[in-house]
Amino acid sequence: MTSGAGTSDELKALLPIEAADRLQSLRLVEGRAILVLDASGLAPAARDGLEAAVKAALEPAPGVSEVRVAMMADKAAPAAAPAAAPVAAAPAPAGPRILAVGSGKGGVGKSTLAANLAIALARMGRKVGLVDADIYGPSQARLLGTEDKRAVAHEGRLVPLQSAWGVPVLSMAHLSKAGQAIAWRGPKISGALVQLLEAHWDGAELLVVDLPPGTGDIQLTMLQRFRPAGAVIVSTPQDLALMDAARALDMFAKGGVPVVGVVENMAGYACPHCGEVSDPFGSGGAEAAAKEMDVPFLGRIPLHITIRREGDAGTPTAAGDSPQAEAFTTLARQVAGWLDEAA
Numbered sequence: 001m002t003s004g005a006g007t008s009d010e011l012k013a014l015l016p017i018e019a020a021d022r023l024q025s026l027r028l029v030e031g032r033a034i035l036v037l038d039a040s041g042l043a044p045a046a047r048d049g050l051e052a053a054v055k056a057a058l059e060p061a062p063g064v065s066e067v068r069v070a071m072m073a074d075k076a077a078p079a080a081a082p083a084a085a086p087v088a089a090a091p092a093p094a095g096p097r098i099l100a101v102g103s104g105k106g107g108v109g110k111s112t113l114a115a116n117l118a119i120a121l122a123r124m125g126r127k128v129g130l131v132d133a134d135i136y137g138p139s140q141a142r143l144l145g146t147e148d149k150r151a152v153a154h155e156g157r158l159v160p161l162q163s164a165w166g167v168p169v170l171s172m173a174h175l176s177k178a179g180q181a182i183a184w185r186g187p188k189i190s191g192a193l194v195q196l197l198e199a200h201w202d203g204a205e206l207l208v209v210d211l212p213p214g215t216g217d218i219q220l221t222m223l224q225r226f227r228p229a230g231a232v233i234v235s236t237p238q239d240l241a242l243m244d245a246a247r248a249l250d251m252f253a254k255g256g257v258p259v260v261g262v263v264e265n266m267a268g269y270a271c272p273h274c275g276e277v278s279d280p281f282g283s284g285g286a287e288a289a290a291k292e293m294d295v296p297f298l299g300r301i302p303l304h305i306t307i308r309r310e311g312d313a314g315t316p317t318a319a320g321d322s323p324q325a326e327a328f329t330t331l332a333r334q335v336a337g338w339l340d341e342a343a
Helices: 008-014 017-022 044-058 110-123 186-197 217-225 239-254 285-292 305-312 323-342
Strands: 023-029 032-038 066-072 097-102 128-132 152-154 157-159 168-170 206-210 230-235 259-265 297-301
Touching: 008 023, 008 044, 008 152, 017 023, 017 032, 017 044, 032 044, 044 066, 044 186, 097 110, 097 217, 097 239, 097 323, 110 128, 110 206, 110 230, 110 259, 110 305, 110 323, 128 186, 157 186, 186 217, 217 239, 230 239, 230 285, 230 323, 239 259, 239 285, 259 285, 259 323, 285 297, 297 323
Parallel strands: 032 066, 097 206, 097 230, 128 168, 128 206, 230 259, 259 297
Antiparallel strands: 023 032, 152 157
16 A cells, blocks of 8 residues: 555545445555445446446545446346436435525626525524535635535545534535645536535435536536425526526426526625615616516625625624625525425
């Protein structure tokens, strides 16, 4: 074993559950992690997915330069097995429900809204966890003041980090070095999402998932493996953001995920000197778009320097009692009501 590399037991703790259950042997030789898995009963597509999930879990580990996976089976998978069989079954109904927070484009304040929505729901007595699914650009560790913490694994699953605001959180920022670029292709990205969502969310009844912008691999994996109970779409009032928000709505509709509603973020700016309200991103666009697309409009969150300052400081606005915090509380009440009715 190469000096400085992790131990085989440490690598076993990083494996996804479906791989750990099928593991026959794992060795670490000169930086190469060599695994033998029992692939009995798996269709070819499921084998490929299992291998991708293992590599996504182990390749980022310290001391690992390469991951080799050997599949052993007593007999071939049944011919009738579906070609697109998932690697593992979807979470049991008793697990936490998922609320996806998405947007068609970046820069609309989706992560800030997701963090404050989770905290506002927690203050209402809901047992909420927060998943930062933006693998390339994670920000929830900063927003919840947990940047200096690192996640560990227990029994093959990650353990969420407790924030000071009563909301456990997991992010790629808790698994990588500060400032490190995550340059991964689709299978590794999807594997990372699986690790985050299948963590030890013990006691959580709801997971607020901060999705990356767009409609890519993360969103597809979410829809295929972790059916959200609902989705909140975030947009600024300007036309460019609304165009992409419509695409996000279409994606959830095609995936059979009900849309809780649309939130208009950065809506209205009150000058701190004269008090005059202006609309640098426009006004009412998201409400009009929601009406046109026949989905609920959940309200507006103002463009306010307090929200920006408190987010950067890791002390989210919704944890306080300012007028800006009330905007998030009002949003949380609507979302909670929708979830209760849907249940």
